[in-house]
Each structure stands twice: as structure tokens, then as C-alpha cells.
């Protein structure tokens with residue numbers, strides 16, 4: 001570079017969407033860490049608002065009741081890929097949002113339009129504040145939250161591979177039951193009226209069924225670098 005001027009790396013916004021267990025979180029964190037980008041787990045935000053609804057006894061079968069209180073909890077997300085953090089009204093909920101109770105209720109809560117409007121606004125403000133760039137993962141990032149993202153990835157994997165990965169995490173879990181639970185959540189997330197789980201028309205689809213996590217990360221890092229190089 002002439003006159004010893006420092007080379008500036010252009011900021012980049014990467015959207016990674018896909019069904020449950022396709023590797024969005026693991027891939028997004030690793031790609032962000034490799035490239036020095038911020039990281040946002042939007043599923044954690046929907047889990048956090050669901051945790052608040054459960055904790056406050058809101059009737060989860062009543063979308064009107066959910067909508068009425070959607071603006072109440074204050075959700076704060078960290079963006080360090082090495083230490084993802086999330087609080088609700090100042091309470092660290094990174095553990096409680098992963099319980100079975102929250103997992104089985106999150107699709108109902110996240111289908112409520114007032115919840116989505118609130119969380120989408122939060123996501124956009126976090127992405128706008130990430131000066132060096134950010135990897136944002138979820139279900140509707142490429143289609144709705146950040147339709148102008150520089151790079152959109154849609155991860156897929158067979159239900160069998162996804163269930164085997166999840167059963168490995170939840171030691172002793174029955175693979176068939178895990179598979180059914182994943183498919184049920186995918187069906188609910190894909191069929192809701194407001195910003196359903198969907199691949200953006202301009203997203204690159206990566207089938208991770210027969211790839212290791214390291215291979216998926218390498219593939220996405222290459223796509224980001226190509227995008228930055230203007231290819």
C-alpha cells in the first residue's frame with residue numbers, strides 16, 4: 001500500500017438463516033470470531049421475550065395478551081462472538097432461555113406481530129451500531145430484518161443429521177423424538193403469517209448435512225472474503 005497507509009477492511013453485514021439445528025449459531029460465532037465481526041443471535045432474543053412471558057404468567061395461548069405486554073421487557077444482547085450474552089431487565093437469562101419450557105413455547109410467542117415488530121427494531125439498531133460489521137443469525141434476517149445485507153446465507157441439513165446433532169448435545173435424548181420436535185418447530189416457524197422462516201431469493205444455500213462444522217465455517221468465510229473483494 002502506498003505511503004504506508006493502513007489498509008481498511010470494509011464493513012460487512014452477513015445474514016445467516018435456516019431451520020433449527022442446521023448450525024447457524026456455531027457457524028455464525030466462528031465466522032464472526034475469524035473475521036473480527038460482531039455477532040447477534042436473534043433466536044436468543046425471541047427466547048428471552050418468551051422467558052419473560054412464561055415468568056410473568058402471560059397466557060401463551062392468547063396472542064392478544066402477548067401483544068399487550070410485548071413492549072415491557074428490556075432485552076439487551078451482547079455482540080461479542082467469544083462471549084454471547086443476553087439479559088432481560090438486567091437479569092442474565094443465557095441459561096434459562098435454553099430450557100425445554102422456553103423451547104416449546106418460543107414459536108407461539110415469536111409468531112405474534114407486535115413481538116416481531118419490537119424485536120426486529122432492536123435487531124436493526126444493533127446491526128446499525130456494529131461499525132466493523134456483524135454476522136446476524138435467525139430465520140428472517142435476509143428476508144425481513146436486513147434485506148440489504150451484503151451477504152445472505154441459508155443453511156440446511158437433513159432432519160436426521162440435525163436430530164443427531166441435537167441429541168448429541170442433549171445427552172440421552174431420543175433421536176426420533178428430537179427429530180419430531182425439530183420438524184414441529186420448523187413447521188410453526190415456516191407457516192406463521194409475519195416474516196416466516198424462509199430463504200431470501202438472493203441467499204446462497206449451503207447444505208451442511210455431510211460437512212463438518214469447520215468445512216461450513218471455511219465455506220462462509222470464503223464467501224465473505226469474495227464479497228469484500230468485490231467478486
Ligand SMILES: Nc1ncnc2c1ncn2[C@@H]1O[C@H](COP(=O)(O)OP(=O)(O)OP(=O)(O)O)[C@@H](O)[C@H]1O
Pocket residue numbers: 018019020021022023024025026027043165166169208211212213214216
Ligand atoms: N456441520 C456440522 N456438523 C456436525 N455438527 C454440527 C455442524 N454444525 C453444527 N453442529 C452441531 O449441531 C448442534 C446445533 O448447532 P447450532 O446450535 O449451531 O444450530 P442452529 O442452527 O443455531 O440451531 P437452533 O436454530 O436450534 O438454535 C451443535 O451441537 C453444533 O455443535
Ligand SMILES: Nc1ccn([C@H]2C[C@H](O)[C@@H](COP(=O)(O)O)O2)c(=O)n1
Pocket residue numbers: 020042043044046047106107110137138139140141185189
Ligand atoms: N429471526 C428469528 C430467530 C428466531 N425466531 C424464533 C423461531 C425459533 O424457533 C425460535 C428460537 O430460535 P433458535 O434459538 O432455535 O435459533 O425463535 C424467529 O422467529 N426469528
